[in-house]
Amino acid sequence: MIRTIRKGCKELSKQPSKFxxxxxxPKDAVEREAxxxxxxxxxxxxxxxxxxxxxxxxxxxxxxxxxATLATKNTSQLIxxxxxxxxxxxxxxxxxxxxxxxxxxxxxxxxxxxVEMEAxxxxxxxxxxxxxxxxxxxxxxxxxxPDTWIEYIKVKEKLKATK
Amino acid sequence: MIRTIRKGCKELSKQPSKFxxxxxxPKDAVEREAxxxxxxxxxxxxxxxxxxxxxxxxxxxxxxxxxATLATKNTSQLIxxxxxxxxxxxxxxxxxxxxxxxxxxxxxxxxxxxVEMEAxxxxxxxxxxxxxxxxxxxxxxxxxxPDTWIEYIKVKEKLKATK
Amino acid sequence: MIRTIRKGCKELSKQPSKFxxxxxxPKDAVEREAxxxxxxxxxxxxxxxxxxxxxxxxxxxxxxxxxATLATKNTSQLIxxxxxxxxxxxxxxxxxxxxxxxxxxxxxxxxxxxVEMEAxxxxxxxxxxxxxxxxxxxxxxxxxxPDTWIEYIKVKEKLKATK
Amino acid sequence: MIRTIRKGCKELSKQPSKFxxxxxxPKDAVEREAxxxxxxxxxxxxxxxxxxxxxxxxxxxxxxxxxATLATKNTSQLIxxxxxxxxxxxxxxxxxxxxxxxxxxxxxxxxxxxVEMEAxxxxxxxxxxxxxxxxxxxxxxxxxxPDTWIEYIKVKEKLKATK
Amino acid sequence: MIRTIRKGCKELSKQPSKFxxxxxxPKDAVEREAxxxxxxxxxxxxxxxxxxxxxxxxxxxxxxxxxATLATKNTSQLIxxxxxxxxxxxxxxxxxxxxxxxxxxxxxxxxxxxVEMEAxxxxxxxxxxxxxxxxxxxxxxxxxxPDTWIEYIKVKEKLKATK
Amino acid sequence: MIRTIRKGCKELSKQPSKFxxxxxxPKDAVEREAxxxxxxxxxxxxxxxxxxxxxxxxxxxxxxxxxATLATKNTSQLIxxxxxxxxxxxxxxxxxxxxxxxxxxxxxxxxxxxVEMEAxxxxxxxxxxxxxxxxxxxxxxxxxxPDTWIEYIKVKEKLKATK
Numbered sequence: 001m002i003r004t005i006r007k008g009c010k011e012l013s014k015q016p017s018k019f020x021x022x023x024x025x026p027k028d029a030v031e032r033e034a035x036x037x038x039x040x041x042x043x044x045x046x047x048x049x050x051x052x053x054x055x056x057x058x059x060x061x062x063x064x065x066x067x068a069t070l071a072t073k074n075t076s077q078l079i080x081x082x083x084x085x086x087x088x089x090x091x092x093x094x095x096x097x098x099x100x101x102x103x104x105x106x107x108x109x110x111x112x113x114x115v116e117m118e119a120x121x122x123x124x125x126x127x128x129x130x131x132x133x134x135x136x137x138x139x140x141x142x143x144x145x146p147d148t149w150i151e152y153i154k155v156k157e158k159l160k161a162t163k
Numbered sequence: 164m165i166r167t168i169r170k171g172c173k174e175l176s177k178q179p180s181k182f183x184x185x186x187x188x189p190k191d192a193v194e195r196e197a198x199x200x201x202x203x204x205x206x207x208x209x210x211x212x213x214x215x216x217x218x219x220x221x222x223x224x225x226x227x228x229x230x231a232t233l234a235t236k237n238t239s240q241l242i243x244x245x246x247x248x249x250x251x252x253x254x255x256x257x258x259x260x261x262x263x264x265x266x267x268x269x270x271x272x273x274x275x276x277x278v279e280m281e282a283x284x285x286x287x288x289x290x291x292x293x294x295x296x297x298x299x300x301x302x303x304x305x306x307x308x309p310d311t312w313i314e315y316i317k318v319k320e321k322l323k324a325t326k
Numbered sequence: 327m328i329r330t331i332r333k334g335c336k337e338l339s340k341q342p343s344k345f346x347x348x349x350x351x352p353k354d355a356v357e358r359e360a361x362x363x364x365x366x367x368x369x370x371x372x373x374x375x376x377x378x379x380x381x382x383x384x385x386x387x388x389x390x391x392x393x394a395t396l397a398t399k400n401t402s403q404l405i406x407x408x409x410x411x412x413x414x415x416x417x418x419x420x421x422x423x424x425x426x427x428x429x430x431x432x433x434x435x436x437x438x439x440x441v442e443m444e445a446x447x448x449x450x451x452x453x454x455x456x457x458x459x460x461x462x463x464x465x466x467x468x469x470x471x472p473d474t475w476i477e478y479i480k481v482k483e484k485l486k487a488t489k
Numbered sequence: 490m491i492r493t494i495r496k497g498c499k500e501l502s503k504q505p506s507k508f509x510x511x512x513x514x515p516k517d518a519v520e521r522e523a524x525x526x527x528x529x530x531x532x533x534x535x536x537x538x539x540x541x542x543x544x545x546x547x548x549x550x551x552x553x554x555x556x557a558t559l560a561t562k563n564t565s566q567l568i569x570x571x572x573x574x575x576x577x578x579x580x581x582x583x584x585x586x587x588x589x590x591x592x593x594x595x596x597x598x599x600x601x602x603x604v605e606m607e608a609x610x611x612x613x614x615x616x617x618x619x620x621x622x623x624x625x626x627x628x629x630x631x632x633x634x635p636d637t638w639i640e641y642i643k644v645k646e647k648l649k650a651t652k
Numbered sequence: 653m654i655r656t657i658r659k660g661c662k663e664l665s666k667q668p669s670k671f672x673x674x675x676x677x678p679k680d681a682v683e684r685e686a687x688x689x690x691x692x693x694x695x696x697x698x699x700x701x702x703x704x705x706x707x708x709x710x711x712x713x714x715x716x717x718x719x720a721t722l723a724t725k726n727t728s729q730l731i732x733x734x735x736x737x738x739x740x741x742x743x744x745x746x747x748x749x750x751x752x753x754x755x756x757x758x759x760x761x762x763x764x765x766x767v768e769m770e771a772x773x774x775x776x777x778x779x780x781x782x783x784x785x786x787x788x789x790x791x792x793x794x795x796x797x798p799d800t801w802i803e804y805i806k807v808k809e810k811l812k813a814t815k
Numbered sequence: 816m817i818r819t820i821r822k823g824c825k826e827l828s829k830q831p832s833k834f835x836x837x838x839x840x841p842k843d844a845v846e847r848e849a850x851x852x853x854x855x856x857x858x859x860x861x862x863x864x865x866x867x868x869x870x871x872x873x874x875x876x877x878x879x880x881x882x883a884t885l886a887t888k889n890t891s892q893l894i895x896x897x898x899x900x901x902x903x904x905x906x907x908x909x910x911x912x913x914x915x916x917x918x919x920x921x922x923x924x925x926x927x928x929x930v931e932m933e934a935x936x937x938x939x940x941x942x943x944x945x946x947x948x949x950x951x952x953x954x955x956x957x958x959x960x961p962d963t964w965i966e967y968i969k970v971k972e973k974l975k976a977t978k
Contacts, residue, residue, distance in 0.1 A: 343873070344873050344874065344877075345872065345873030345874075345878060346871065346872045346873055364965070382835065383834065383835045383896070384832070384833050384834030384835055384896075385833065385834075388833075389834060389895055389896065392895070393893065393894060393895055396893075397893060404882065404885075404886060404893075404940055404943070405882060405940075405943055405944050405947045406878055406881070406882055406944070407872070407873075407878065407944075407947055407948065408947060440958065442950075442960070443943065443946070443947050443950075446943055446946065446965075447943055450939040450940075450943060450965070451893055451894075451939075454893070454894055454932065454935055454936055454939060455894055455895070455896075457932070457935065458894050458896055458897060458932050459896065461931075461932075469929065469973050469975070470970065470972070470973055471931070471969070471970045471973075474969070474970070475967050475968060475969040476853070476935075476939070476965070476966075476967075476968035476969075477965075477966045477967055477968075478964050478965075478966055479964060479965035479966075480960070480963070480964040480965075481959065481960045481963070483959070484958050484959055484960075486958070
C-alpha cells in the first residue's frame with residue numbers, strides 16, 4: 001500500500017490555487033470505462049454520400065476514428081485539470097441517419113480517476129473531423145453552414161470495476 | 164507573385180492518397196474570420212453557481228478560454244486534414260442561461276484558407292472544459308450525467324476580406 | 327515483484343549513448359512531492375495593478391496557473407532526459423510583493439523518480455506567463471524591459487513516502 | 490488483482506471501429522525491452538567527417554540521441570494505435586562505417602505491451618536527424634540526394650520479463 | 653522588401669551555439685516541393701492480405717496516411733534544427749509488391765527553406781504505422797520480427813519554384 | 816496591402832473574453848530579434864565539471880541547446896496568449912563562471928509581433944535542462960538542492976527592423 005505523505009496540503013501563502021486539480025494519489029487504480037455519444041447534423045445529400053462511402057475528400061469515418069483515438073490519449077493537454085492517464089483501449093461505433101451521423105466512443109483505462117472526459121473529447125474530435133471532411137458539401141454559396149451543427153454530446157455510460 | 168510548380172500533381176502510382184488535403188498554395192493569404200457558437204446544458208443549480216462565480220474547483224470560464232485559445236492554435240494536430248495556420252487573434256464571449264452556458268469563439272487569421280474548423284475546435288474544447296470543472300455538481304449518485312450535454316455547436320459567421 | 331531482465335545493459339558497440347537517462351525500472355513507485363518557488367521582479371505600479379486585479383489583458387494568475395499545470399504534465403517533452411510520469415496533483419500559491427510576484431508550485435505523483443523537474447518547470451512557465459500578461463506595462467519607450475526579470479527559481483522542498 | 494468489467498465489449502451499432510486498438514487492460518505490467526537498429530547511407534567524405542566529429546552544423550550524434558529519446562516518449566501520438574506507455578530508459582549506440590552510420594536504440598518499460606514500436610520510432614527519428622545535420626554535404630549541385638538513404642530499420646531483439 | 657537587422661550575428665561569448673540552425677530570414681518564400689519514398693519489407697502472406705484489404709486490425713493505408721500527414725506538420729518538433737513551416741499540401745501514393753509495400757509522400761509549401769525533411773519524416777511515420785498494423789502477422793513464435801524491415805527511405809525529387 | 820475586415824470586434828454578449836490576445840492582423844511582418852539571458856547557480860565543483868566537460872550524465876550544453884530550440888518553436892503552446900510564429904533562427908551562447916553557468920538565447924523571426932517571450936522561454940528551458948543533467952551533483956544527502964537556483968532571466972535586447 002502507498003503511504004500518503006500528507007492528508008491535506010498545508011496552507012499555501014496569501015493566494016492559494018485558483019483551480020483545484022483533484023488529488024488522485026490516494027485513489028485505487030481500478031478498471032474504468034466511459035462511453036460518450038454525439039451527433040453531427042448534415043444535409044440529406046451529404047448524409048447519403050457519407051453512408052454510401054462517396055465523400056470525395058476521403059473516408060471521414062477512418063480519419064475521425066484515428067483523430068479521436070489520438071485525442072483521447074492527449075486529453076490532459078486539451079483539458080488542463082485532467083490527469084494524464086494511460087489508456088488501455090479506445091473503440092468507436094458509427095450510426096448513419098437520414099440527415100446526421102452519430103458516434104459512440106468508448107474508452108477504457110486502469111486508472112485512479114474516471115475517463116468520461118477522454119470519451120467526450122474523443123467524440124467531439126470525431127465529429128469535428130467528419131465536419132472537416134464534408135465542408136465542401138455543407139457550405140452554401142456564401143461559404144456559410146446553415147444546415148450543419150454538432151449536437152447532443154453526452155456521457156452514455158460510466159463504469160468502474162470494484163476492487 | 165508565386166509561381167506554381169505544377170498545376171495538378173502528376174498521377175501517383177497504383178493507389179493514390181485516400182485523403183485529399185486541399186492544396187492551398189495557389190490561394191491568396193487574406194484576412195479571414197470565423198465565429199463558432201455552442202451550448203453546454205447544465206442543471207439549474209450548476210448554471211446558477213456558474214453565473215455567480217461559485218464553482219468550487221475554480222472559475223470555469225477562465226480555464227475554458229485559455230484551453231480554447233491553445234486548441235485553436237493546435238487545430239492542425241487535432242484535425243489531420245487542416246493546415247497549420249498562424250492565428251492573429253482568438254476572442255470568446257460567454258452567455259449564461261438558466262440551465263446552460265453558451266460560448267462564442269471568434270478566430271482571425273491572415274491565411275490561405277478559412278478558419279471555421281479552428282473556431283469550432285475552440286468552442287468544443289471550451290465547453291468540454293466547463294464540463295470538467297462542474298463534473299462534481301452534475302454527476303448523480305451513480306456517477307452518471309443524466310442532465311448534462313453539449314449541443315448546437317455551429318458556425319455563426321464566416322468572413323473573408325477581399326483583396 | 328517485477329523481475330529485471332538485465333542488471334546493467336550489455337555494452338553497446340563503438341560509441342555508447344552520449345546522454346545517460348536514468349533507468350528507473352528497478353525503483354519503487356512511491357508517493358513523491360516537490361515544491362518549487364520563483365519570483366518575477368516587476369515595476370511597483372505593475373505589481374500594484376497585479377495585486378489589485380487590474381491588469382487589462384486579463385488575470386495573469388489564472389492563466390499562469392493553467393499554463394503551469396499543463397507544463398508539469400508535459401515536462402518529459404521539455405526536458406528530454408525526464409521520464410513521462412503520471413501526475414496526481416498540481417497546486418500553486420501566489421505571494422504579492424511591492425515590486426514582485428512570487429509563485430510556489432507543488433507537484434505530487436506516485437512515481438519511480440522524483441518530481442522536482444516538474445515543479446521547477448511549472449514555476450518557470452508560471453512566471454513567463456505573468457510576464458507575458460504584463461508586457462505592455464513593463465516595456466519602456468524603446469520596447470525594452472529594464473525593470474523586469476525572473477529570479478530565484480528554487481526547489482523549496484522534496485519529499486518521498488517510505489514504502 | 491484487477492477485475493475486468495466486461496470480457497469482450499458489447500456489440501456497437503451499425504458500423505463498429507474500423508481500427509482495432511488492442512485492449513491491454515487484462516495484460517500484466519512486466520518489464521519489457523526492445524532494441525531497434527537502422528542505417529543511414531552517406532557519401533564517404535560525409536561519413537568520414539561524421540566519424541571525426543567535423544560536421545560544421547554541430548554534432549549529429551548528440552542531437553539525434555536527444556530527438557530519438559523525445560520521440561520514443563511521444564510514440565503514442567505518432568502511431569495512433571500505440572498505447573501511451575511510461576518509458577523507464579532509452580539508450581542508443583552508434584557504429585560508424587566507411588559510407589554509413591548505424592544506430593541501435595534500446596527502450597525499456599514496465600508495461601502491459603511491448604515497446605518495439607517505441608524503439609523503431611526512436612531509430613527512425615535518430616537517422617532522420619543525422620540526415621538533417623549533414624544535408625549540406627550530401628546534396629548535389631541540383632539540391633538532390635543521389636547518395637543518401639535510410640535502410641534496414643529492424644527489430645534486433647525483443648525481451649519480456651516473466652512474472 | 654524585408655531589411656535584415658544584421659548580416660551575421662555578433663559573436664556570442666565564450667562558447668557559441670553547438671548547433672547551427674540555418675538563418676532563413678533573408679531567403680525568399682517560394683513554392684517548394686519534395687517527394688520521399690520508402691519500403692516496408694513484409695512476409696508474402698502479409699503483403700497479400702495488405703493488397704487485398706484483409707488486415708484484421710483495420711486498414712493500414714488509411715491510418716498511415718493520416719499519421720504521415722500529422723507528422724509532416726509536426727516535423728519541427730521531431731527534428732530540432734528544422735524550421736516550423738506552413739505546409740500547403742501533403743499527398744501520398746502506395747505501391748504493393750509481392751513482399752513489400754512502398755510509399756511515396758509529397759509535401760508542398762511556400763517557404764523559405766526546402767521541405768525534404770518533412771517528406772522523409774512523413775514516409776518514415778507512414779511505414780512505421782503499417783508495421784504497427786501488421787505486427788501480429790509478422791511476429792514469429794518468440795515475438796521477434798525476422799522478416800520485417802524498413803528500407804530505402806530516399807528523397808525522390810526536390811523542386812523549387814523560381815521567383 | 817491586407818484589408819482589415821473590422822477595426823474593433825463588435826461587442827460580444829454578456830461576458831466578453833477574460834483574456835485579451837493582441838490582434839496582430841494589422842501589424843507588419845518585419846524582421847524581429849530578441850535576446851534573453853539567464854543564470855543557473857551551481858556548486859563550485861559542479862561548475863568546474865561542467866566547464867571541463869566532465870558531467871557523467873552527458874553534455875548538458877548540447878542537450879540544453881536542443882531543448883531550448885524546440886521550446887522557442889513551441890512557445891505558443893506554453894504561453895497561451897502568445898501567437899504561433901515561424902522562427903527563422905535560434906542561437907545560444909554559454910558563459911561558464913566559478914559557481915554558475917549563464918546562457919544567452921537569441922531568436923529571430925519575420926513576424927507581426929516581438930519574439931521576447933520565445934527567447935525567454937528558450938533561456939528558461941535551457942537552464943532547467945542543465946539543472947536536470949547535474950541533479951546528482953547538486954543534491955545533498957537528503958535529496959534537497961540548497962545550492963542550486965535559476966536567477967536573472969532577463970531580456971537583454973529587443974530589435975525590430977524598420978520597413
